[in-house]
Amino acid sequence: MDLPLKNKLFISTRPAGRSDEMKNLFESAGAELLEMPLIKIEPLSISAEEKMLVKNIEMFDWLILTSANGVHYFFETYNNITDKQKLPGHLKIAVIGNKTQQKLEEYGYSPDFVNPGNTAEDFSEAFLKHLQKEKQHPDILLALGKLARTVIQDALTDIANCTRIDFYTTVIPEKVDPNILKRIEEDRYEMLIFTSPSGIKNFLKISGTQQPEKLRVACIGEITARTAIENKIEPFVVAEKATANGLADAIINYYN
Incomplete structure (x- = not known):
C-alpha cells in the first residue's frame, strides 16, 4: 500500500470540529494530523x-x-x-x-x-x-x-x-494546546496547515514567534498564501483547489 506521507506529522489550524475530512485524508496517506484550532466562529x-x-x-x-x-x-x-x-x-x-x-x-x-x-x-x-x-x-x-x-x-x-x-x-479561541505550540517551537512537525488569513494572523499573535521565516506551512489558496508571505512566511505548498482534497493532493504532490 502506497503511503506517501508515512510517519509525517501535520498540524491543522482549522476551527474545532472542521478537520475531520482532512484528518481522514492525511491518515489514509500515512500521516498523523494534530488539531490546533486557531479560529473560532x-x-x-x-x-x-x-x-x-x-x-x-x-x-x-x-x-x-x-x-x-x-x-x-x-x-x-x-x-x-x-x-x-x-x-x-x-x-x-x-x-x-x-x-x-x-x-x-x-x-x-x-x-x-x-x-x-x-x-x-x-x-x-x-x-x-x-x-x-x-x-x-x-x-x-x-x-x-x-x-x-x-x-x-x-x-x-x-x-x-x-x-x-x-x-x-x-475570533481567537480562548485556549490553544500548549503541547502543540511547544512541538512547533522545538521543530517536531512536518507542516502547519492554514486555511484562512485569520489563522495565520492568530498563530503569530499566540505563538509570538520571532522567526516566522523558519515555519513550514501549507496554505489552502492564494489569499491565505498572500497573507503568509506578507508576514515573512514562504509557503511550501499552496493548493490550487481550496478544498481539503485539494490541499491533501497538493501536499502529497510536494513530497512526490
Whole structure:
C-alpha cells in the first residue's frame, strides 16, 4: 500500500470540529494530523435596520452566500426573526463552491448559480457575466462574515444594488494546546496547515514567534498564501483547489 506521507506529522489550524475530512485524508496517506484550532466562529448581532431587511427579504432578487458558515448563520438569523417557513419563491441564490452548496441543500434549497472556482474573484467574474444576461440592477443581499473582503460588492456595484449584512465573525479561541505550540517551537512537525488569513494572523499573535521565516506551512489558496508571505512566511505548498482534497493532493504532490 502506497503511503506517501508515512510517519509525517501535520498540524491543522482549522476551527474545532472542521478537520475531520482532512484528518481522514492525511491518515489514509500515512500521516498523523494534530488539531490546533486557531479560529473560532461566532454569530453577530445584527442591527434593527438589518433585521428589517431580513424580514423583508422578498425585496431582493438574489441572495449571495459565500461559505458554509454564511449559510448556517444566515438561516439561524432568518429563522429566529421571521415567522416565515420558507424563503420567497422568486429569490435566487448564488453560492461559492461545493461546500457552500452542500450546506445550502441541508436547509432544503438548491442554488441558482454555483461559482466554478473558490474565491471571491472567481465568483465575481463569473456572476457578473451571468447578471448581464438578466434584468438591470437587481437587488442583491450578501450574507457574509465580518472579515470578508469587499471584492464581490465592488465588482457588482455598476450593475446591481448590493446590500451587505455580516452574520458572523472569527475570533481567537480562548485556549490553544500548549503541547502543540511547544512541538512547533522545538521543530517536531512536518507542516502547519492554514486555511484562512485569520489563522495565520492568530498563530503569530499566540505563538509570538520571532522567526516566522523558519515555519513550514501549507496554505489552502492564494489569499491565505498572500497573507503568509506578507508576514515573512514562504509557503511550501499552496493548493490550487481550496478544498481539503485539494490541499491533501497538493501536499502529497510536494513530497512526490
